[in-house]
Amino acid sequence: MPKTISNISVDCVIFGFDFKQLNVLLVERKLEEPKSKKVLIDDWTLVGYHILEDENIDNAAARILKSMSGLDHVFLEQFHTFGNANRLNNPKDKLWLKHQSEGFSDRVVTVAYLSLIDSTSVSLSLKERNVKWYPVNELPELGFDHRKIFEKGLDRLRDKVRSEPIGFELLPEKFTISQLQRLYEEILGTEFDRRNFRKKVLQMKYVIPLDEKQKGVKHKPAQLFIFSREVYEKTKTERFDFSV
Amino acid sequence: MPKTISNISVDCVIFGFDFKQLNVLLVERKLEEPKSKKVLIDDWTLVGYHILEDENIDNAAARILKSMSGLDHVFLEQFHTFGNANRLNNPKDKLWLKHQSEGFSDRVVTVAYLSLIDSTSVSLSLKERNVKWYPVNELPELGFDHRKIFEKGLDRLRDKVRSEPIGFELLPEKFTISQLQRLYEEILGTEFDRRNFRKKVLQMKYVIPLDEKQKGVKHKPAQLFIFSREVYEKTKTERFDFSV
DNA sequence: ACAAAAGTGTTCGAACTACACCCATGG
DNA sequence: CCATGGGTGTAGTTCGAACACTTTTGT
Numbered sequence: 001m002p003k004t005i006s007n008i009s010v011d012c013v014i015f016g017f018d019f020k021q022l023n024v025l026l027v028e029r030k031l032e033e034p035k036s037k038k039v040l041i042d043d044w045t046l047v048g049y050h051i052l053e054d055e056n057i058d059n060a061a062a063r064i065l066k067s068m069s070g071l072d073h074v075f076l077e078q079f080h081t082f083g084n085a086n087r088l089n090n091p092k093d094k095l096w097l098k099h100q101s102e103g104f105s106d107r108v109v110t111v112a113y114l115s116l117i118d119s120t121s122v123s124l125s126l127k128e129r130n131v132k133w134y135p136v137n138e139l140p141e142l143g144f145d146h147r148k149i150f151e152k153g154l155d156r157l158r159d160k161v162r163s164e165p166i167g168f169e170l171l172p173e174k175f176t177i178s179q180l181q182r183l184y185e186e187i188l189g190t191e192f193d194r195r196n197f198r199k200k201v202l203q204m205k206y207v208i209p210l211d212e213k214q215k216g217v218k219h220k221p222a223q224l225f226i227f228s229r230e231v232y233e234k235t236k237t238e239r240f241d242f243s244v
Numbered sequence: 245m246p247k248t249i250s251n252i253s254v255d256c257v258i259f260g261f262d263f264k265q266l267n268v269l270l271v272e273r274k275l276e277e278p279k280s281k282k283v284l285i286d287d288w289t290l291v292g293y294h295i296l297e298d299e300n301i302d303n304a305a306a307r308i309l310k311s312m313s314g315l316d317h318v319f320l321e322q323f324h325t326f327g328n329a330n331r332l333n334n335p336k337d338k339l340w341l342k343h344q345s346e347g348f349s350d351r352v353v354t355v356a357y358l359s360l361i362d363s364t365s366v367s368l369s370l371k372e373r374n375v376k377w378y379p380v381n382e383l384p385e386l387g388f389d390h391r392k393i394f395e396k397g398l399d400r401l402r403d404k405v406r407s408e409p410i411g412f413e414l415l416p417e418k419f420t421i422s423q424l425q426r427l428y429e430e431i432l433g434t435e436f437d438r439r440n441f442r443k444k445v446l447q448m449k450y451v452i453p454l455d456e457k458q459k460g461v462k463h464k465p466a467q468l469f470i471f472s473r474e475v476y477e478k479t480k481t482e483r484f485d486f487s488v
Numbered sequence: 489a490c491a492a493a494a495g496t497g498t499t500c501g502a503a504c505t506a507c508a509c510c511c512a513t514g515g
Numbered sequence: 516c517c518a519t520g521g522g523t524g525t526a527g528t529t530c531g532a533a534c535a536c537t538t539t540t541g542t
Binding site for chain 4: 193195196199200216217218219220221
Binding site: 242 | 251252300325351407428432481482483484485
C-alpha cells in the first residue's frame with residue numbers, strides 16, 4: 001500500500017437511480033470484539049479513503065470511486081470540504097480509527113465529492129466488503145459525520161440538477177421521457193405535469209430522439225432519447241434570475 | 245503564535261465594489277536578498293494562512309478575513325478545495341515557503357472561501373503589510389496558484405449572484421437601484437435596460453424602499469432601499485429550470 | 489377485453505423585451 | 516441654464532400552468 005497523507009481524506013456521495021428511487025452507495029463498517037465476537041460497531045459509511053502522497057485530490061476521488069463501482073469517467077465533482085476539529089470525536093469513530101491503525105490522524109479534513117452513475121451499468125456483487133444501494137429516504141445509521149456530508153451532497157445535487165442537465169448522468173444512455181421525469185421528481189421531491197414536462201424536454205435541442213422504442217414493456221412502448229453534451233455546450237445560454 | 249497544521253490552509257477571495265468596479269483584495273508578497281537587496285519576489289497573493297490545531301476551517305477563514313479587513317459577520321462561504329500535489333512547485337513559491345520557515349509542508353491543501361464585503365465600511369490604511377484592492381480586470385501577477393483560485397471564486401460569485409440575492413452584501417446598507425444595477429452589470433459583464441431592471445427589482449418584496457433620498461449628488465437624488473434577508477427567506481420559492 | 493403507460497393541443501395569465509420623454513439637483 | 520442621472524408606461528411576445536382523451540402493447 002502506498003503511503004497516505006494522515007490528515008486528509010476524500011469521501012464520495014455516489015448517487016444512482018433504479019427508475020423508482022434515488023439511491024446512495026454505502027459501505028458497511030463492522031467491528032467485533034476479537035474473542036467474545038461482541039459487535040462493537042455495525043453501521044454504514046460513504047465510500048472514502050485517505051489521499052496518497054503525491055496524489056491530486058480529484059484523482060484520489062476517482063480512484064476510490066473506481067475501486068467501489070468499477071466505473072471510470074463518470075460524473076464526479078467536489079462539493080464541500082469538512083474540517084471541523086471535532087468531526088471524528090465520537091466514541092465509535094475513535095474506536096474504529098484506533099482499530100484501523102493505519103496511521104490516520106484524529107484530525108482529518110475530508111474533501112467530499114458528488115458522483116452520479118448509471119446504476120444499471122454496475123454490479124456490486126463482486127465486492128468483498130459489504131456495499132449496498134440505499135434509497136435516500138431510508139438510510140441506515142451512518143458513521144463519522146457522514147450523515148451531514150450526505151445531506152449536503154443531496155442539497156448540491158438538487159441545486160445543480162435545477163440549473164444544469166446533469167440528471168442524464170443517472171440514466172442509461174438511452175432513456176424515455178417519463179424515466180427522465182420520474183428521476184427529476186425523485187430528486188426534487190415534486191411532481192410535474194406530464195404534458196408540460198414533455199413539452200419542455202422536447203424544446204431542449206440536446207435531448208435527441210432516436211428511431212427506436214422501448215421493448216418488452218406491457219404497455220405502449222415509449223420513444224427513446226439520448227442526451228448530447230456536445231449540443232448542450234454549443235447551445236447553452238446564460239440566464240439571469242435572482243428570483244422575485 | 246499557536247501551532248498550525250502544516251499541510252492545510254485557507255485562502256479568501258474577498259470581493260468589494262466601489263460603485264464603479266468589482267475589486268478583489270490582495271496582499272503583496274515581497275522578498276529581498278538580505279545583503280544585495282536584490283528583489284527575489286515581488287508579486288501578490290490572496291489573503292490566506294494555515295489553519296490552527298483544533299480550529300474549524302470556517303473559523304480559520306473568518307479569523308483571516310477579520311485580521312485583514314477588521315470585519316466580522318460578513319458573507320463568507322467555502323467554494324472549493326485546491327489540492328493538486330504540485331500546486332506549490334514553482335521556484336518562486338518554493339523559495340517563499342523556504343524563507344517563511346514556519347514549518348509549512350510543501351504539499352498544502354487549501355480550502356478557498358468566497359467573501360463579499362461592503363468596501364465602503366472598510367479602511368485598509370492601518371495594515372502593516374501592503375494590502376490593496378485591485379479591479380478584477382486588472383490583476384497583477386499572482387503567486388502560488390492564486391490566479392486559478394481567484395478565477396474559480398469569480399465564477400462562483402457569478403453563479404451565485406444569478407440565483408440568490410447575495411449582491412447586496414457588496415453594497416452599503418442603503419443603496420439605490422442604479423447602484424445595484426451597476427453592481428450586477430459589473431459582476432456579470434452585461435448591461436440591463438434601466439426600466440426593466442427597476443421593474444424587476446421593485447417586484448422583489450425583500451428590497452424595501454425607504455422614505456429617504458441620496459444627498460450631495462449633482463443630479464436628481466435617487467430613492468434609497470434596503471435589503472431584507474428576513475423577507476427573502478420567508479418568501480423565496482424554488483425554481484425549476486435546466487434551461488433549454 | 490383490460491390494464492398500463494404513451495402520446496397529444498389549447499387556453500390563460502405572468503413575465504420579459506424593447507423603447508422615449510420629462511424631472512430634480514448642483515454647479 | 517446646462518449636465519447628469521432619476522423616474523415612468525405600454526405593446527408585443529414568450530413562457531409556464533392547467534387540463535382530458537385516444538393509442539399501443541402484453542397478458
